[in-house]
Amino acid sequence: MNRYFWILGAFAALVALLAVGLGLNPREVPSPLVGKPAPAFNLSVLATPDKTLGPKDMQGKVWLLNVWSSWCVSCRAEHPVLVEFSKNVDVPLVGLNYKEVRGDGNFDMSKMPADEEKKLAFQRAGQWLAQHGNPYTLTVMDIDGRVGIDYGVYGVPETYVIDKAGLIRMKHTGPISPDVLAQKIMPLLAELNK
Amino acid sequence: MKRRLRIALFIFASFFASTVAFADAATEAATAADPVAEKRLQKLSEELRCLVCQNQTIADSNAELAQDLRREVRTMIKDGKTDQEIVDFMVVRYGDFVLYRPPLKAITLLLWGGPVALMLLGLFILLRYLRRRATRINAEDQPLSADETSRADALLKEIEPK
Numbered sequence: 001m002n003r004y005f006w007i008l009g010a011f012a013a014l015v016a017l018l019a020v021g022l023g024l025n026p027r028e029v030p031s032p033l034v035g036k037p038a039p040a041f042n043l044s045v046l047a048t049p050d051k052t053l054g055p056k057d058m059q060g061k062v063w064l065l066n067v068w069s070s071w072c073v074s075c076r077a078e079h080p081v082l083v084e085f086s087k088n089v090d091v092p093l094v095g096l097n098y099k100e101v102r103g104d105g106n107f108d109m110s111k112m113p114a115d116e117e118k119k120l121a122f123q124r125a126g127q128w129l130a131q132h133g134n135p136y137t138l139t140v141m142d143i144d145g146r147v148g149i150d151y152g153v154y155g156v157p158e159t160y161v162i163d164k165a166g167l168i169r170m171k172h173t174g175p176i177s178p179d180v181l182a183q184k185i186m187p188l189l190a191e192l193n194k
Numbered sequence: 195m196k197r198r199l200r201i202a203l204f205i206f207a208s209f210f211a212s213t214v215a216f217a218d219a220a221t222e223a224a225t226a227a228d229p230v231a232e233k234r235l236q237k238l239s240e241e242l243r244c245l246v247c248q249n250q251t252i253a254d255s256n257a258e259l260a261q262d263l264r265r266e267v268r269t270m271i272k273d274g275k276t277d278q279e280i281v282d283f284m285v286v287r288y289g290d291f292v293l294y295r296p297p298l299k300a301i302t303l304l305l306w307g308g309p310v311a312l313m314l315l316g317l318f319i320l321l322r323y324l325r326r327r328a329t330r331i332n333a334e335d336q337p338l339s340a341d342e343t344s345r346a347d348a349l350l351k352e353i354e355p356k
Contacts, residue, residue, distance in 0.1 A: 029291045032290075149287060154259055155246065
């Protein structure tokens, strides 16, 4: 009798282990960048292409970096949340426009010269923000996606919370829902801004 | 009629072939000239996971990100980076998940040790069972005691035809 309890217990433990494993979202890959300094970049600003911006310009502030693109469908879903956020919260929200032209998939990049891609990227990004509202304090243009690789971007949209010392404190992959904003991001911002 | 169809087919085929060749040339030309680098790229790509299509390596995957990461690896090979440096570059950005062979760490102990532990447990249970079975059989093989022999004789006599 005792022996059967033992076997049953082992089986229950195995089921519990597998149940936890199945409940995890494989798309949520923990970022090794959390707790590390935000990787440096120096990219052209969408509204003023002759000026550049990088994380060091944001030193001393708690800020958000949101990776987006006009071709990204999920970005459209989170956009109203960001617009609402920018109206109500006094935290800088920097947009990182990721592979605006080459990420689209509708262009033959082997036939497009770099300066034409750049022009088209600025034009498309500006147009999209004019159309859907602009929640960003500033948007910087990562035309070839090189900065995206430094930030470990693998599924747009992604959002990073960066603290006053320039450390990444949180990464969220996928669209920001009102729930994620209220339960994860807002409390963290409040704590960091204390 | 048949001729016209053939011409149309020919034009279509040559157009298709040319675009394919063009795309190939643009992306592969850089390292194709260097077979050693190409081989290293291939080997490294098979060790790295594409984070978009998670069960493919960046060698198998044709996702945008996989293409970008292959390009990154290619550049690093050209810059003379070692394999370890290239792998570290990926791990710093995407975490251990990017490795197709997870490293042995405290949190991967169950993953690496689990099968071995299960096999040892199985062996232990099997050996214990076999040992118990052997002693049981041994016990049954003991010669009968004097008391048991007389009882057996009595029983045999009972059923023996007279």
